[in-house]
Amino acid sequence: MISNAPVLVCISLLLNALAVSSDNSSDSLLLGCGLENGGKDVDGRQWSSDSKYLTGGNTVASKSSHQDPSLLSEVPYMTARVFTSEASYRFPVQPDKRYWLRLHFYPSVYGSFNPADSYFEVTANGITLLSNFSAFITCQALSQAYLDREYSLAPLNSDSLTLTFKPSDKHNGAFAFVNGIQLIPMPEVFGSSAVMVGNQDQTLDTTTSTFQTMFRLNVGGQYIPPNQDSDLSRTWYDDTPYLYGAASGITSHVEKNVTINYQSMPKYIAPLDVYSTSRSMGSDNNVNMGFNLTWIFQIDPNFMYLTRLHFCDYVETKVNQIVFNIFINNQTAQREADVVAWSGGQGMTTYKDYVIYVGDSPGDENLWLALHPDPETKPEYYDAMLNGVEIFKMNDTILAGPNPQPSQMLLEHEQEKKSFDNKKKTSNTVVIGGAAGGAAGFALVTAICIAAFQRKNRDPGSYTQTSSWLPLYGNSHSSGSKSTISGKSCASNNISAMAQGLCRYFSLQEIKHATKNFDESNVIGVGGFGKVYKGVIDNGFKVAIKRSNPQSEQGVNEFQTEIEMLSKLRHKHLVSLIGFCEEDDEMCLVYDYMARGTLREHLYKGNKPTDTLSWKRRLEICIGAARGLHYLHTGAKYTIIHRDVKTTNILCDENWVAKVSDFGLSKTGPDMNNAGHVSTVVKGSFGYLDPEYFRRQQLTEKSDVYSFGVVLFEALCARPVLNPNLPKEQVSLADWALLCKRKGTLEDIIDPNLKGKINPESLKKFADTAEKCLSDHGLDRPSMNDLCWNLEFALNLQENNGGSRHASREESEFEEVSLGDDENKNLSTANEQEDSSENSSAIFSQIANPKGR
Numbered sequence: 001m002i003s004n005a006p007v008l009v010c011i012s013l014l015l016n017a018l019a020v021s022s023d024n025s026s027d028s029l030l031l032g033c034g035l036e037n038g039g040k041d042v043d044g045r046q047w048s049s050d051s052k053y054l055t056g057g058n059t060v061a062s063k064s065s066h067q068d069p070s071l072l073s074e075v076p077y078m079t080a081r082v083f084t085s086e087a088s089y090r091f092p093v094q095p096d097k098r099y100w101l102r103l104h105f106y107p108s109v110y111g112s113f114n115p116a117d118s119y120f121e122v123t124a125n126g127i128t129l130l131s132n133f134s135a136f137i138t139c140q141a142l143s144q145a146y147l148d149r150e151y152s153l154a155p156l157n158s159d160s161l162t163l164t165f166k167p168s169d170k171h172n173g174a175f176a177f178v179n180g181i182q183l184i185p186m187p188e189v190f191g192s193s194a195v196m197v198g199n200q201d202q203t204l205d206t207t208t209s210t211f212q213t214m215f216r217l218n219v220g221g222q223y224i225p226p227n228q229d230s231d232l233s234r235t236w237y238d239d240t241p242y243l244y245g246a247a248s249g250i251t252s253h254v255e256k257n258v259t260i261n262y263q264s265m266p267k268y269i270a271p272l273d274v275y276s277t278s279r280s281m282g283s284d285n286n287v288n289m290g291f292n293l294t295w296i297f298q299i300d301p302n303f304m305y306l307t308r309l310h311f312c313d314y315v316e317t318k319v320n321q322i323v324f325n326i327f328i329n330n331q332t333a334q335r336e337a338d339v340v341a342w343s344g345g346q347g348m349t350t351y352k353d354y355v356i357y358v359g360d361s362p363g364d365e366n367l368w369l370a371l372h373p374d375p376e377t378k379p380e381y382y383d384a385m386l387n388g389v390e391i392f393k394m395n396d397t398i399l400a401g402p403n404p405q406p407s408q409m410l411l412e413h414e415q416e417k418k419s420f421d422n423k424k425k426t427s428n429t430v431v432i433g434g435a436a437g438g439a440a441g442f443a444l445v446t447a448i449c450i451a452a453f454q455r456k457n458r459d460p461g462s463y464t465q466t467s468s469w470l471p472l473y474g475n476s477h478s479s480g481s482k483s484t485i486s487g488k489s490c491a492s493n494n495i496s497a498m499a500q501g502l503c504r505y506f507s508l509q510e511i512k513h514a515t516k517n518f519d520e521s522n523v524i525g526v527g528g529f530g531k532v533y534k535g536v537i538d539n540g541f542k543v544a545i546k547r548s549n550p551q552s553e554q555g556v557n558e559f560q561t562e563i564e565m566l567s568k569l570r571h572k573h574l575v576s577l578i579g580f581c582e583e584d585d586e587m588c589l590v591y592d593y594m595a596r597g598t599l600r601e602h603l604y605k606g607n608k609p610t611d612t613l614s615w616k617r618r619l620e621i622c623i624g625a626a627r628g629l630h631y632l633h634t635g636a637k638y639t640i641i642h643r644d645v646k647t648t649n650i651l652c653d654e655n656w657v658a659k660v661s662d663f664g665l666s667k668t669g670p671d672m673n674n675a676g677h678v679s680t681v682v683k684g685s686f687g688y689l690d691p692e693y694f695r696r697q698q699l700t701e702k703s704d705v706y707s708f709g710v711v712l713f714e715a716l717c718a719r720p721v722l723n724p725n726l727p728k729e730q731v732s733l734a735d736w737a738l739l740c741k742r743k744g745t746l747e748d749i750i751d752p753n754l755k756g757k758i759n760p761e762s763l764k765k766f767a768d769t770a771e772k773c774l775s776d777h778g779l780d781r782p783s784m785n786d787l788c789w790n791l792e793f794a795l796n797l798q799e800n801n802g803g804s805r806h807a808s809r810e811e812s813e814f815e816e817v818s819l820g821d822d823e824n825k826n827l828s829t830a831n832e833q834e835d836s837s838e839n840s841s842a843i844f845s846q847i848a849n850p851k852g853r
């Protein structure tokens with residue numbers, strides 16, 4: 001098959017030209033299957049009903065009863081078209097165009113249909129896309145809630161596309177289903193001919209091939225969502241989970257003074273972000289000669305794969321500065337790769353396609369991509385680089401592969417979770433731990449599969465010795481000989497693969513570089529977990545880095561809990577986890593930097609006049625935090641109880657959007673399993689503690705409501721929740737505020753800065769709400785949802801009854817506040833400048849300096 005590979009046909013060029021001039025969306029279809037009246041998704045895209053394209057067969061439209069928290073959007077996932085017998089869609093298409101076909105699957109219970117019974121085949125004009133396919137098993141293996149499959153269909157030479165769903169006849173009661181279908185005309189992106197690996201003189205024409213997207217990675221960069229792609233609505237993922245071994249090289253970002261230039265290359269080949277970041281080996285020639293920069297991808301054996309590599313060298317300016325070899329599956333795909341020579345100069349983009357056949361001998365379930373310096377031409381630097389990679393499975397008739405096998409460990413984990421759930425039901429305590437859902441991904445593989453594979457090979461039969469669980473991350477960046485696996489590395493065993501997939505792994509070097517070796521001047525906070533540092537990654541992106549105290553065992557658990565929880569919880573009012581580092585006994589969590597810090601420091605710690613928050617802003621912050629907590633309580637698969645709601649855990653970004661942080665004390669399901677019920681150790685912060693929790697040691701979400709009530713009084717009175725220097729009855733803010741509220745003297749203890757500026761109605765509503773939160777019994781406290789509503793009402797009263805003079809005063813207060821903001825900016829630019837100084841990085845090994853030279 002390889003030997004009689006066809007030669008390049010000129011038609012590809014023709015098609016290419018046609019494609020460029022095509023319009024973009026007029027004849028694309030976005031179908032929500034079983035979604036009778038259509039609907040909009042989270043990106044505002046309109047999905048329409050699929051019914052008018054159906055041609056006979058037994059189908060039903062059905063709605064899922066459960067919305068997994070990881071679903072970004074109800075549309076198209078919450079409704080499905082269920083096929084109990086073979087049935088087809090017929091779509092009109094242009095005969096000479098290539099099309100994206102994206103299928104979306106959310107294996108959930110649909111009426112009486114259990115997704116575990118679903119096995120089916122999908123064909124598109126006779127090409128088998130899926131066969132004996134179980135979305136349920138696939139999602140289980142990937143530890144995600146839903147999955148997307150992307151195909152690129154070669155021009156069909158027909159004016160219709162027949163997409164057939166056929167339940168398997170090998171399984172009793174099997175049915176087929178699909179949640180969403182996208183059919184989008186696309187330019188001929190596969191127009192160029194591809195080099196056959198192992199047969200360098202041959203090229204393969206790819207214009208008539210149908211492709212399945214297996215992987216699409218923004219190397220050295222970050223996740224790129226479909227709406228930020230260059231017009232082809234593709235998703236690009238971070239490459240770190242696929243890096244093999246400890247030698248992960250260094251990442252860099254284009255400097256501001258260099259412009260990325262596509263020249264004649266169409267922009268849709270890959271977005272600017274892909275070419276703006278890259279991964280290279282480092283700056284030490286000897287180190288670089290000693291290793292291969294390697295990625296590993298799990299694939300289906302017995303197929304041809306097209307590997308597309310994207311390059312743009314924005315550092316080097318001359319030919320023969322960096323020359324390297326490219327290996328695919330240990331075969332030389334390319335000798336003497338010189339990006340500048342290929343592209344024509346600094347900042348110019350280019351890409352190369354390589355086709356390889358992967359057989360079915362042992363080891364062939366993986367595709368290895370490796371780069372190594374090529375010293376033959378005596379280049380100036382021994383280095384190699386890559387900006388992006390896409391891997392497509394290709395075949396003209398069949399693309400279906402087997403279902404992946406969920407790893408033993410995942411299954412065990414699931415079992416544990418189930419028995420925990422059952423216990424939960426009987427003991428009637430609501431808790432905690434979101435172990436569900438997952439990232440979208442058409443890729444059949446995530447880090448977990450690779451991990452499982454490596455365990456299989458290196459550590460046969462042992463599931464208890466799980467140090468290979470995180471093989472991609474575990475090691476330190478040493479130069480070849482000594483790669484130490486830290487004694488605590490087993491901690492990462494317990495971080496689910498999904499969590500790993502959802503957040504980025506940072507090496508200790510990167511963390512040290514970002515924080516200037518944990519310089520004390522970068523400390524922005526200290527918590528139970530350890531110190532929090534301000535840092536700068538990726539040449540200017542500000543982050544907060546929480547460094548754990550390596551001695552504390554509790555730290556390890558909370559570290560894991562936080563990764564597990566935060567990586568799966570995404571909400572406007574929750575602080576996002578960007579990634580983590582675990583190396584050499586160091587554990588760090590990397591978060592979005594919240595420019596304005598904690599709510600508390602704006603209430604009373606700073607006490608600068610410019611820091612005074614207006615009543616309106618305080619209300620807005622409280623509403624934001626309440627929404628975040630509401631999401632924790634109800635939005636996730638399990639009720640998540642924060643357990644440490646306080647004003648230092650409510651942070652504000654530069655736009656004063658409030659975000660709840662610090663889930664370190666929250667507990668996950670499996671842990672609960674051992675204790676049988678919610679931890680009996682009372683955790684939380686004094687002054688905020690729910691007295692009922694204290695008495696009965698039983699945790700409910702109403703414990704958070706109590707703490708939030710204290711936060712509300714703190715926002716109103718701007719004083720610490722416990723102040724031992726005050727007379728006894730005033731020590732605890734909660735007690736004192738309640739007493740004053742009942743005596744009708746609350747006005748006397750509110751923040752003097754707010755006196756006369758709060759609309760009395762608004763104050764009353766607010767105080768009543770806070771009082772209810774502090775009810776002795778959880779049952780009497782409002783839910784977070786009620787709270788949001790009441791606070792919004794208080795905000796309304798403030799805004800609408802205040803009169804215009806009042807309002808303008810409020811405005812001027814904001815101006816004062818933003819003066820404070822400018823001051824901050826000034827400060828941070830100063831820091832950034834320091835960060836970019838060449839010299840700080842010299843402290844760390846040569847690998848740490850992203851510029852290399």
Ligand SMILES: *[C@@H]1O[C@H](CO)[C@@H](O)[C@H](O)[C@H]1NC(C)=O
Pocket residue numbers: 023024025231
């Ligand atoms: C379609 O293309 C036109 C011009 O080429 C552009 O203005 C428009 O924004 C595009 N629409 C979408 C949805 O990409």
Ligand SMILES: *[C@@H]1O[C@H](CO)[C@@H](O)[C@H](O)[C@H]1NC(C)=O
Pocket residue numbers: 255257258
């Ligand atoms: C861009 O700036 C860097 C230093 O910041 C300098 O070394 C490099 O030569 C500049 N490149 C161009 C094209 O000006």
Ligand SMILES: *[C@@H]1O[C@H](CO)[C@@H](O)[C@H](O)[C@H]1NC(C)=O
Pocket residue numbers: 329330363364366368
């Ligand atoms: C490539 O080489 C690595 C070791 O360097 C080996 O583990 C792997 O199985 C090889 N892959 C193939 C496809 O031969």
Ligand SMILES: *[C@@H]1O[C@H](CO)[C@@H](O)[C@H](O)[C@H]1NC(C)=O
Pocket residue numbers: 289290291292327329330331370372
């Ligand atoms: C790099 O990979 C190639 C191909 O698998 C292999 O032949 C070579 O030995 C590797 N080099 C190093 C230093 O690992």
Ligand SMILES: *[C@@H]1O[C@H](CO)[C@@H](O)[C@H](O)[C@H]1NC(C)=O
Pocket residue numbers: 001302303304394395396397398
């Ligand atoms: C397509 O796949 C089938 C089955 O794996 C194989 O027999 C056939 O040769 C492949 N065709 C091409 C063009 O790769």
Ligand SMILES: *[C@@H]1O[C@H](CO)[C@@H](O)[C@H](O)[C@H]1NC(C)=O
Pocket residue numbers: 119132134137170402403404
């Ligand atoms: C279908 O897939 C299931 C699960 O992967 C597997 O156990 C079964 O053997 C497959 N059946 C066929 C006919 O391939």
Ligand SMILES: *[C@@H]1O[C@H](CO)[C@@H](O)[C@H](O)[C@H]1NC(C)=O
Pocket residue numbers: 490491493494556557
């Ligand atoms: C990881 O989980 C296993 C059981 O699943 C447990 O025995 C082990 O102590 C955990 N490791 C850490 C560091 O928490």
Ligand SMILES: *[C@@H]1O[C@H](CO)[C@@H](O)[C@H](O)[C@H]1NC(C)=O
Pocket residue numbers: 823826827
């Ligand atoms: C802001 O920066 C300017 C110059 O960089 C400096 O003169 C000024 O003192 C700074 N202001 C503050 C508040 O740091």
Ligand SMILES: *[C@@H]1O[C@H](CO)[C@@H](O)[C@H](O)[C@H]1NC(C)=O
Pocket residue numbers: 839840842
């Ligand atoms: C690093 O910079 C500081 C001040 O910016 C200077 O004192 C020190 O000598 C520099 N170190 C090196 C190694 O260049």
